[in-house]
Amino acid sequence: MLSFLRKNAVRPSVTMTWLGLVAAMPTLAGPHEHGVVHMNIAIEGKRIQVDMTAPLESLLGYERAPRDGAEKAAAAKMLGQLRSAAAVIEFDSQGQCKADATTISAPTLEGKADAKAAHSDLQAKYGFECTGAQKLQTAQINLFDVSRRISRVQVQVAGPQGQSQSTLRRNKRQLKLSK
């Protein structure tokens, strides 16, 4: 009887830990795999938040600070493109979305990252205000046009219709947002 009680007492905390891990996952970067970009899209009311993690290799071809003028120019061009949310993702016109906040973080490009690290990511966050968020049907992943090295975008969506996962490719760029 005592062991039965103890078992029951332990189980809820194990479950809670597991749920805690699952809930925390969307904010973590996906596993670093060249050619694969991870994107989390959170839809809450009229707000949409897109968090992206991309291996630098898949954007530039290397994962270190740029070394010469040509590399610096290429890195600046890529960063300039990514500052525009539309270069990454475009929601359909029903959503009436306006990008209003962009943050890009790539310490390696500024020479601030651990020089011994073999791999490095770029992280970008895009905020949108969408007056028609409830009518949204699709989004187009335009990121494939930023770099030929990107072969796959793994998207996780969390919104009023629950959570879903999709794999988008160069020839399949449309993300379905409604069921």
Ligand SMILES: [Zn+2]
């Ligand atoms: Zn890498």
